[in-house]
Every structure is written in C-alpha cells, then in structure tokens.
Amino acid sequence: MTSDPPNTETVRVWHATSSSGPAGPIERHCESWLDESERQRADRFRQPTSRNQHVIGRGMARQLLGANGIPPDAIRFDIETYGKPFVIEPDTARRPFNVAHTDGLVMCGIADRPDSLVGVDIERLDRRTDPGLADRYFSKPEIEFLKTCGTGDARRAAFLRIWTLKESFIKAIGTGLQTPLADFAFEEIESDSPKIRMLDPKLESDRQWQFYCVAPRPGFIGAVAVAPGQAATLALELHSFDELVST
Template identity: 30%
Template sequence: MGRLLLAEGPDGPWEGLHEELSRTGSVVLYATMPAWQPRGGTESDLRRRLGRDWRRYETITQPRIRERFVASRLFLRQTAAAALRTAPDLVDLAYQPGGRPYVRGCDQIDVSLSHTEEMMVVGLTRRGRIGVDVERADRRLAHTGSERQACTPYEKERLDAGGEEARNDTMVRLWTLKEAYSKALGQGLRFRFTEFGFALDGASSRLVRPDGSPVPGGEWQFVTRPAGEGYVVSAAVCDTGFGELSDLSVGTTLDAGMLDALMGAPGAGRPAPPKSLPGDL
C-alpha cells in the first residue's frame, strides 16, 4: 500500500486509484461526508443509487445517521465502480452475516468501509483481504480502561516504556490497527483485541503474539497514515496469492452468467459493459 488518496466527490479525480491499484494492488481513500451527500434528485434517484441498501436506509429514522449512511454507501459504491471501470448503479453491494461489505460477483476484489464524525475511509484490494479503520487522532484512549480491554501484556510494556507524552498517540494507532485487522478477517469486535498484538517500529507495524513473539508468515501488511484534519487511518491487507490481476473491468472480473444478471441482458448478444464512468478522468 502506498499513499492515502483524497476522494473529493463522485466526479473524482480517480486517476490515483488506478495508479495505486496498478502499482501496489491496493488503495485506501478518504473523504468528507458533506462532499458525498446527494445533490437534488428524486426519491427514485436515491433508491436507484443505493441499490439493495435502500431497504436499510428506510429503517433509519435519525436524520444525521441517514446522511452518514447515504454518503458512506455512495462513496463505497463509487470507489468500487471506478476500480471496475463501470457505472455505480451496476455495483451490487451485499453484506456478510457480520456486516462486512462485498461486491457480489466480483470476488477478485475486496472492500472495507469505516467512518467517524465527518470522515469516511474506503479500502479496496485485488490481492486478497483488506480492512480499514479511522479515528480522531486526539481520541482519548490512554488511562480510560482501553489498555486493559485492548492491549496485550507486550503492548502494555511498550506503552509504559514509551513515556506519557506518546502514550495516547500510540494507543490510537494500536486501536485502529486492531480494528482494521479484525475487519479484514471478517470478525469486527468479536475478535478479542487482547489475543493479538502489534510491534511498532517507527512507521512499520508487525503482527505479534500477546507475549510479543513474531507471528510467522509475511502475507499481512499494515500501515497507519494521517488523514484530513485531525484523523488517523490504519489499513490491513492480506495477500492471499490472487496474483497480478491488471484488468479489473467488469467484463473481466464477472463470469458471464453474473454479468447477464447485472446487465439485465440474458443470453448471447448482450451489449458490452461500459469501460469507464461518465466523466471519468
């Protein structure tokens, strides 16, 4: 994974997404919720843009939560569409039992979503699994009981050795890394944070056992980056050996039967799917 990208809105720019996917196989983008609120349009338009998420949207009664739900789902859907070089309406988002999102019919990519306050983050990879998490950089975690609930004996030792000035920043970093890793595994908060840890060495992060001993294997990669004004983003990516898939367009990643279903054109002679978004840069 490389740099963290700002998604200014539905119109992009999206060049950086394709560059990062081509270079590293994964991309993490951040955006503010106001930039992704729908502008005008009818209820029918919003229903079309949300797809199967419309049913959940209808159950939300609090206006602020509704706004956050709409913005985050449109952001996730548009990011997947840009990666697949198709229209957002053709991206079929679904959810695993634990709430983890995925793109139906496109198991060559994996996606993850996180949001807090006005900030949203989407991760996408073609290498295997990805999880992302975002928190306020100044969120108070040190000396709040979070260390007991989330830190291994090794991590507590390292926190004490690092001094009081860096303690909260380190806790925020550890917390977002653990959230991102558990999301990538599809476990969320069901995976006890005291059962795994991280060794932090400058900008690098390594997965370790509760006693600090290394976990064998090098398939996991972890990064933490600042985002926007006052936020911290962590991402966890597992390379499951999918290989170098350079073409992620829907015509490549979907099997013919699924493509027929999504495009609404059964049988042979269907029109070719669009190769780029309207106004794609």
C-alpha cells in the same frame, strides 16, 4: 488510473468529508448511487452524522468498485457471517474492500486482486478515549508499550494508533470483535508499517500481513491492513474522494 506492474498489488484508500449536520454535496452524490434497501436503512438512523456516514460509505464503495465502467447501482452486495460486506455481482466488480468512519470522515480501502484481504479503520485524534481500556483489551506487549508513552495527548495518540491497527486487522479477516484483541500484538508500533505477532496459534496463516499507519487529513489517524494475494510487492495510495466527486 494507471495500471500496475504484473507483480505489484496496489491498495487505494479514499477519504471523504462527512457532514455532522444536513447532508452536503458528498452525501447527495453518494445517495444517488444507493439501492432502495440502502436508502431505507439510511432513513432509520436518527442522528444526521450516522446517516451521512452510512450513505457515504456505501455510495463511495459503489462508485469506486464500479470505476471500470460499471454503473454504481448495478453492484450487488452480500455479507459474511460477522457482517463484512462483499460484492456478489457483477464479476468485474469483485474486489476486496472495507469501509470505516468517524465523526467528519469516511474512509474506503480497495484492493486490486480478489484473493487479497483488506481492512481499514479511522479515528479522530481528539476523540474522547480512556487509554485505561488497553489494560482490559490489549495484549501485554502493547500495554507495556503504552506505559512508555507518558500521559495526556501522547498516550491517547498511542492508544488510538494501536486501536486502529487492531480494528483494521479484525475487519480484514472479517471476524470483528469475535476475535479478542489480546490474541495478537503489534510490534514496532512507532513505525509507519508496524508488524503483527499472533499470540493465538489459531490466527496463524500463510498470509503475509502488511500494515500502514496513515494520517489522511489533519486531526485524524487511520490504519490499513492488507494480506496480498500472489503479489510480490505492495503499494498503498491515498486519494481524496471529495476531489473525485468535484471533478
């Protein structure tokens, strides 16, 4: 993995195939990197899909955070107030990361610098959704935007685009749905790099947020939220975790 220029922060987003049935090779690799508590938690999932997503999410995070020669099983995690995991040791593995999953795919984003914030979200484009939920949860500007998107597939895709952006932001700041989705609005939604506007002053900060809409694989839509630390520029890379494991 090449090093970045001093004033550049690179966020690397990895995506892995997740089986909806019996565990496949990706799951088996990832499970070998888990600690005992993670295996026990995995065994509590009744549905293979959920178990596989949990195993891959934690396993790929361990493998990627340990890319600098740290054994995956040597990494220890803790969780923030609202459930976001973070690395507590070793120090060399303390990088911001976030995991998201949907049926068939797991995504993990990792930032370079410990003072950065990162959040990711992923959805299937064919997921059953009710765009009418926007009237209940989204901000007024976003609701008005959706009204311009017609009906059917186009409106559903626009809804998922906004939904993944919103999820990526609240996951990056670590509050989850404790932050109402109507307290901030996305603008330039059709862009690959939408902008955010804080409608609740409590969300204002000095951080310079950047967002990316991504399509890691056909049939999926995702979003990445990054608030870089002291980096002057930001770069985003997408990588296949399947290819990494198979090499």
